[in-house]
Amino acid sequence: MRPVLGPDGRRRVAGGLAAALAALGLVALGPVGPARADAVDQISGNGTTDSAVTVRWDKGLLGRDNTTVVKPRDPADSYAFMHKDFQNLEVTVGQTRSLVHQAIKVTWKGFKPTLGAYQANYLQVMECYGDTDAGPLPENCQYGSLGMRQSGSGGSYTGVRNGTLCASHTPSATSPVPTADGSVAGLGCDPAEDPSAPGFSHRGPTDSTSVYTVPFVPVGTTTKIYDPALYPFKASNTNEIQQAGTRADGTGDLYFNTLTRTEAPGLGCGAVLTDGRPRDCWLVIVPRGEYEPNGWKIEGDGPAGAIQESPLGAGSWAQRLQIHLGYNPLEQDCPIGSAKERQTQGTELVSHAVVSWQLALNAAANCKRIYGYSTTPEGSNTTQLGSPDSEAGLAFTNVVVGSEAVRNGSPPPALPPIVYMPVAVSAAAFAFNVNLSKGYVTTPIKLTPRLLAKALTQSYQSDLTQYTSTGSLPAWARQNPDFLTRDKEFIKLNPDIGDRAGANLTSPLLTAEHSGVIRQIWAWILTDQAARDWLGGKPDEYGMVINDVYQQLNLGRAPLDAFPRPNVCFDTKQPGEPKTGRCTLDLLPYLENFDESASHIRAANSPHGADWDPNATAPGGTAGWWKVANPIQFPGQTLMWGVMDTASMANYGLVGAELCKADGTGCVAPTTASVGTAVANWKRDEFGLPQVDPANPGAGGYPLSSVTYAAVRLNLDLAARSDYAAFVKYAVNEGQQPGVNPGQLPHGYLSIPASLRTIAMAGADLLLLPDPLARPTPTATGGAAITGNGNGTSGNTGHSGNTGAGSTASGVPDTGARPSASAPSPAPFTTTSASPVAAAQTTPALAIGVIRWALVIVLVAGLGGAVGGPLLRLVLSRRPEP
Secondary structure (H helix, E strand, O other), X not given: XXXXXXXXXXXXXXXXXOHHHHHOOOOOOOOOOOOOOOOOOOOOOOOOOOOOEEEEHHHOEEOOOOOOEEEOOOOOOOOHHHHHHHOOOEEXXXXXXXXXXXXXXXXXXXXXXXXXXXXXXXEEXXXXXXXXXXXXXXXXXXXXXXXXXXXXOOOOOOOOOEEEEOOOOOOOOOOOOOOOOOOOOOOOOEOOOOOOOOOOOOOOOOOOOOEEEOOEOOOOOOOOEOOHHHOOOOOOOOOOEEEEEOOOOOOEEEEEEEOOOOOOOOOOOOOEXXXXXXXXXEEEEEEEOOEOOOOOEOOOOOOOOOOOOOOOOHHHHOOXXXXXXXXXOOOOOOOOOOOOEEEEEEXXXXXXXXXXXXXXXXXXXXXXXXXXXXXXXXXXXXXXXXXXXXXEEEEEEXXXXXXXXXXXXXXXXXXXXXXXXXXXXXXXXXXXXXXXXXXXXXXXXXXXXXXXXXXXXXXXXXXXXXXXXXXXXXXXXXXXXXXXXXXXXXHHHOOOOOOOOOOOOOOOEOXXXXXXXXXXXXXXXXXXXXXXHHHOOOOOOOOOOOOHHHHOOOOOOOOOOOOOOOOOEEOOOOOOOOOOOEEHHHHOOOEXXXXXXXXXXXXXXXXXXXXXXXXXXXXXXXXXXXXXXXXXXXXXXXXXEEEEEHHHHHHOOOEEOEEOOOOOOOOEOOOHHHHHHHHHOOEEOOOOOEEXXXXXXXXXXXXXXXEEEEEEEOOXXXXXXXXXXXXXXXXXXXXXXXXXXXXXXXXXXXXOOHHHHHHHHHHHHHHOXXXXXXXXXXXXXXXXXXXOOOOOOOOOOOOOEOOOEOOOOOXXXXXXXXXXXXXXXXXXXXXXXOOOOOOOOEOOOXXXXXXXXXOOOOEEEEOOXXXXXXXXXXXXXXXXXO
16 A cells, blocks of 8 residues: 545555554653654754755765765866865755655755856756666756746756757866857857767767757656656656755755655655665755856856756766655555555544554554555545444544534434544644745744635635736726735735735635634634624725625634635636636636645645636547646745645645734744644533634634544444554554654644543543443543443533643653542543534643643544434535535
C-alpha cells in the first residue's frame, strides 16, 4: 500500500502492528528516535532538523552521505574565473531525511546580491535522481519547463535545457574573455560542450554545430526526451526554481517543494526498490554569477546583459552544489494476502500524523497487520460507523458522528454506541505565500472576521466572472475594491503589504468539503458584530458591501459547515465558448483537500483565473474550454493564500494568518502557545464533546484550534477492537514524540496533554474488554470508562477536579505522571442520540503543564437506540453544494 492523493481526495496509507503493541499499557513516554533539533515552533513548524546539511561551495561536491567530498574544487581549472563569485557561498538545507511530499527550507549566505531583474547572481534549484555516490547527471533532473521566468528576465534566454556551442575559444584563468570566435548566436556559449569530444551526449535531436540540448531521461528508462512538450513535467506541476534571488547582505532563503514518485513519476523519489529501500534523490543547486562559461562578464544592459547559458550545460553544471535527500517509502512491500487490512478513515486534519504512525507500525509489524486510511467527509463517517458490514470501524472526527446532519436539519441517524478517544491536537488556518520585491515575507498577515467574510463571499471585483469586461460589473460591486489588498480595512492592518504595486491578492483557495472545522471558521466570523452586520447587508465604513448573491444566503444567521460558492455565469461572448460563458467555478474552482491547497500555494501555482482556450479539451471531449492562462506567479510577484490545516501549513513552510478582533487588536497566530491555550480552555459543544469554542479560546488562545478523536463503534468483534486499541495506544504514546521520522509527530500538531492522553488510553482499554457495552466500575487510577447504555437515556455529564503532571509550556508530552490514586474519578457521561445535550459545559482554564481538571475518561455516544435494533444507513458523504 502507499499514500495516494487522487482526484477524489482520498489518501490511503498502509501500516502494520506489532503483536506486542496489543497489550501496551499506560506508560511513560520515552524517546523513539531522533527528535527535531530545530527551535522553531511545533505548530508553525518547518525549520532545521537533526538531518540538516550545511555545505560550502569551495569544499566541492558531496557524496551520498552528505559529508564526504567526492569531487573537490580545482582552483586551477578552466573555470577559475567563475570561482570568485561562488567562493564564499554557503547553503543550508533544513531537512534531508524522512522526506515526503513537502517543502524543505533552504537558506544561503556569502553570495553577491542579485543583479537587476535576475540578470546575474541568483540560484537555480532542481530535484534529480541518481543512484551513484558521484551524484546525478544533468539528464536526471526535473528542470526545463517553459514560462517560469518574468518577461524580459534572463536576456535572450529561450530554452533552459538548451545552450550554445562555442566555435573555437576555450577560456582559462589567465584569458577568461574570448576573442571573436564566430559564436554570435550566444555570447555565453559553453566551450565544454564539444560535440566532437568522445562521449558527448548532449547533442539535440538534430545535428547542429551551434546549439546543444540536454535531454531529460525519466528514471528507469533510457529514453531521451528533447521536446519540452513531451516532458513528464510542466510549469504547472514542476518544483524547479529557475530564479532565487539574493538580498543586499548576501543572504537568501526559499522553500523547495520536494516531490515523490506520486507527483513526479519521472524522478521516482520514495518508490520502493527491489532491495526494499526507498529510492533517494538529490537537491541540486546551480549558482549563477556574473560570468558565462566562455568568460563573458555580465555588465549592465549591454549585449551580454543577463545570464543566458543553461544550468545543465557542462560549464555551469560543474559549479553545482548537490545534497542527497532520503525519502520515506511510499509503499509497504507486503505480499498479497499476508495480512488482514484494518480500515480507518476520516478528517484530513489527522492525515499527516496517521501517515507517520502507520509507517512506523508497518515496519514494526513486518506485514502481520496492515491498516488502511482514507480521508473522507464527515457524512461518510456516519455511513461507515452506522453499518455493521462496513470495512472501517474507526473514524477520525472533530465532532460527534452524525451531529452535522442534525445541525443541518436532519433527524439523528441510527448508530451503535461509539467511544471517542482524542489522538491529535491541531488547528485550521488561512496561510500565505508572500514573495514580493523584497523577498519572502514571514510576518503574518492580519485578518479580522469581517475581512475574512469579505474574502469568502466574492465581494471584491476581481473575484467576479465579469471583472475583466469593462462596464459589466453589477451595480453593487462598482464601489468595492478590486482586490483584498486594496481594501482600506486590510491596508490599515497590513501597511507593508496592502496597496503595494503588484500585490493583487485574489480569493483564497478553498475546499468543497462539509466539515465541523469549516463550521468553526464561520463560527469565529460570527463572533464579531461588525462581520454579522456586513453579512446582513450593512456597508462597512468605506462603503464596501456584500455580494448580493451571498446576502441572500443569510450567512450571518448561523455557522455553515462549508464554503458556499454560487455558480454565477457571465457570457463573455468568446467564439466557440458555451452560451453560459465563464462561471464562478471556472474562475474560482474548489480544491480537493487542504494538502492540495497548501501545495498550490507553496508552488505559487494558482488554479484561479479562467480564460477561454479554443485548443483546450472540455470535460466532454469537445474542443475549447477554460484554463488558467498564467498559473505561475513569478518570484517578487507571489501573493497567494488559502484554507488548510496547520500540518499542511507547516509541511509546506507557509505563514499562518493572525486572527484579530474587529478593531485590529488581540491578534493571534497558530502557534504552540496559542493552540495549547485554546485546548486547555475546552468547552463541551452542544452534543457534549469537549472542543475549542472559537468565541472563548482563552486569553491568547487560537480560536480555530481543534481536537481530533478516534471514534470506534463498540459492536465490533474483539479482534477488530484490539487492533484499533493498539493503534490508538501507539498514537497517543510513541506517536506524540515530535519529529520527522516515521512514527513521530509531524510539525503542525501539538503533543496532546496528559489529560487527553488519559482519556484515549482508558478508551482503548475499554475496547479490549470482552463486553465493552457493560458499564465498568470506576477506578481511582485510570478513571471510569463511559459507555452508552443503549436504552434511550442519557447519563451523568459531571466531571471532577484532579491535579498532576500535564504537558509542558512548549507542548512536549509530560513524563508519564498519572492522576493520584486518592483522587476521585470523574463521573460518567453518556448520550444515546446525536442531539444537543441539555446544557453545554465549560471548564476553567487548564494551565499548560498542570491538569487542573480530569476530563471524562471515555466519551461514548450510543446514537440511535438499542444496539441490536435495525441500523439506518444514511449516506451523507456528499451533500449538494450550498
